[in-house]
Amino acid sequence: MAKQNAQEPNALRQYLPRFHLPDFWSVGAGLIALLVLVPVVSVIWLAFHPAENIWPHLMSTVLPRYLGNTFFMMGGVGALTAFVGTGAAWLVAMYRFPGSRWLDYALLFPLAIPGYVGAYALVDFFDYSGVVQTAMRASFGWENARDYWFPAIRTRQMAVIVLSAALYPYVYLLARAAFREQSNCTYEVARALGAGPLAVFWRVGLPLARPAIAMGVALALMETVADFGTVDHFGVQTLTTGIFSVWLNGGNAGGAAQISLVILALVVGLLMVERISRRNARFHRMPRATRPLAPQHLTGVRAWVATAACLVPFGVGFILPVAVMLGHAVKHPEAWVSKGLTQALVNTIFVGGAAAGLTVGAAIFLVYGVRLAGRGLPRMVLPLTSVGYAAPGTVLAVGLLIPLAALDHRVADTILALTGTDPGLLLTGTAAALVIAYMVRFFGIAQGAVDSAFGRVSPSLPLAARSLGRGPSGTLVAVYIPLMRGSVATALLVVFVDCVKELPATLLLRPFNYNTLATRVYEQASLERLGDAAPAALLVMLVGLAAVWVMAHTNRA
Numbered sequence: 182m183a184k185q186n187a188q189e190p191n192a193l194r195q196y197l198p199r200f201h202l203p204d205f206w207s208v209g210a211g212l213i214a215l216l217v218l219v220p221v222v223s224v225i226w227l228a229f230h231p232a233e234n235i236w237p238h239l240m241s242t243v244l245p246r247y248l249g250n251t252f253f254m255m256g257g258v259g260a261l262t263a264f265v266g267t268g269a270a271w272l273v274a275m276y277r278f279p280g281s282r283w284l285d286y287a288l289l290f291p292l293a294i295p296g297y298v299g300a301y302a303l304v305d306f307f308d309y310s311g312v313v314q315t316a317m318r319a320s321f322g323w324e325n326a327r328d329y330w331f332p333a334i335r336t337r338q339m340a341v342i343v344l345s346a347a348l349y350p351y352v353y354l355l356a357r358a359a360f361r362e363q364s365n366c367t368y369e370v371a372r373a374l375g376a377g378p379l380a381v382f383w384r385v386g387l388p389l390a391r392p393a394i395a396m397g398v399a400l401a402l403m404e405t406v407a408d409f410g411t412v413d414h415f416g417v418q419t420l421t422t423g424i425f426s427v428w429l430n431g432g433n434a435g436g437a438a439q440i441s442l443v444i445l446a447l448v449v450g451l452l453m454v455e456r457i458s459r460r461n462a463r464f465h466r467m468p469r470a471t472r473p474l475a476p477q478h479l480t481g482v483r484a485w486v487a488t489a490a491c492l493v494p495f496g497v498g499f500i501l502p503v504a505v506m507l508g509h510a511v512k513h514p515e516a517w518v519s520k521g522l523t524q525a526l527v528n529t530i531f532v533g534g535a536a537a538g539l540t541v542g543a544a545i546f547l548v549y550g551v552r553l554a555g556r557g558l559p560r561m562v563l564p565l566t567s568v569g570y571a572a573p574g575t576v577l578a579v580g581l582l583i584p585l586a587a588l589d590h591r592v593a594d595t596i597l598a599l600t601g602t603d604p605g606l607l608l609t610g611t612a613a614a615l616v617i618a619y620m621v622r623f624f625g626i627a628q629g630a631v632d633s634a635f636g637r638v639s640p641s642l643p644l645a646a647r648s649l650g651r652g653p654s655g656t657l658v659a660v661y662i663p664l665m666r667g668s669v670a671t672a673l674l675v676v677f678v679d680c681v682k683e684l685p686a687t688l689l690l691r692p693f694n695y696n697t698l699a700t701r702v703y704e705q706a707s708l709e710r711l712g713d714a715a716p717a718a719l720l721v722m723l724v725g726l727a728a729v730w731v732m733a734h735t736n737r738a
Contacts, residue, residue, distance in 0.1 A: 210550030213543045217566045217624050220580030228442040231435020247423040255402050257341035262401040265494050266352025274360035277476045278484040284491045286733045289350050291498030293725030295682045296347040297410025298718045301706045302505035308334050340415040346498035352397030359393035407573030409685040420444050424575045441576040448571045506715045513712030525696040532612050533680035536619035537673045544627035567625030574686030585609050614690045619680045627672045634668035678728035
């Protein structure tokens with residue numbers, strides 16, 4: 182009887198739900214996801230629980246102006262990037278003209294130029310004391326600005342042009358790939374039915390590429406909302422500059438969080454509109470047997486018009502900033518050995534390299550942990566970890582600084598109580614806060630690249646490794662990492678470049694007197710000392726070109 186009673190619990194277990202304790206990989210993946218999501222949750226909490234609620238004051242004073250300027254920038258940049266990016270992609274994909282093969286890659290180069298560097302260059306070149314107006318006065322004998330008319334430079338319209346020149350490659354890259362994936366048979370049928378070049382583009386090419394164009398425009402708009410350096414230099418008060426003003430000048434973190442929440446709502450709205458716009462626009466890639474596009478050769482005036490049309494955005498987005506900064510660097514060679522440049526370079530390499538390594542490593546851990554778990558909840562959380570890339574750096578800075586500062590003070594008080602030694606602020610007082618901010622900001626890039634790389638590994642290979650006695654860690658090291666090293670290296674480079682270019686989060690979270698190349702460019706240009714800013718700007722652009730080169734070769738047709 183006793184033996185029978187002892188067996189009863191075992192018999193009942195088959196009818197009870199099975200609970201599995203989370204393993205090491207699941208716990209680690211959950212902690213990484215939590216770290217990435219903390220800033221957004223923190224912003225929402227601070228916005229609804231401010232120490233001093235200035236929302237009514239913001240609504241009645243500055244918020245309408247911030248919103249108006251932000252919407253103006255978004256509308257202008259969205260329309261211009263869509264027009265320029267789609268037009269250039271159509272010309273390069275569908276036609277052959279002088280320089281088309283070279284322009285195919287060169288049109289991506291403006292991605293290497295931060296918007297704020299383009300702003301400094303354009304103002305320096307076209308402003309009253311710039312090369313153009315100085316040459317005009319010397320040539321025509323004009324004394325001052327009252328003797329001639331020249332368009333105002335520091336305006337919202339010029340800010341739109343600068344940002345569009347820096348961001349149109351997002352649309353160009355996606356639209357070019359979409360056009361090239363289409364079948365040549367479709368266009369031949371359209372031409373046989375009497376459609377001319379414009380009708381073929383408007384009725385066939387554009388509708389088929391619309392999902393890709395919508396995604397590129399959405400990316401450009403998110404970058405526009407996140408921009409600080411460009412609009413600040415042109416004196417355009419947007420929501421992002423409002424965060425700086427309310428937080429740094431007004432000392433109100435709650436008000437800054439409330440403006441950040443408005444930005445988050447805008448970004449979420451953009452993502453939803455982009456998803457809705459693609460909901461009923463599903464197009465499938467044609468079979469492999471379908472003939473690819475056969476670009477047509479343009480001749481005569483039309484060929485040179487196509488070349489000129491592609492050279493304009495390339496010139497404004499790349500040639501102009503590089504030429505202006507090179508000119509200043511040549512005129513001021515002493516700036517290359519000026520105080521602070523070497524330290525800014527070292528700081529940039531350190532925080533950028535640390536952030537890139539930790540971000541990609543955390544992405545590998547998270548994606549692998551989710552794949553091992555195989556449960557619904559982790560897979561639902563995985564896409565949410567990309568929210569940091571959609572959120573501007575200013576928003577993440579607001580959401581990170583408050584919890585990090587609270588944690589810093591708790592740790593410092595604990596160490597002081599236990600040891601009698603005050604360690605100071607270990608996170609917000611050092612570059613650690615910057616590294617964490619970069620990780621959150623660019624985790625979506627690393628996660629997307631790593632997840633795609635995992636998906637390309639044949640499932641039979643890790644299964645074979647597990648059957649031969651390899652554990653999860655051994656399978657990751659012996660099978661996945663060697664097969665994914667190309668994608669991992671690309672992710673490391675792209676994240677590093679984005680860290681080098683990031684300005685708003687760096688300005689808000691850097692320790693006192695801690696400069697990176699981006700902040701050095703901003704500080705020197707703000708003082709109208711482009712000669713001292715030029716070396717740092719050129720170094721930032723050089724690093725950016727490395728990522729563009731990798732991107733161009735990865736996405737070539």
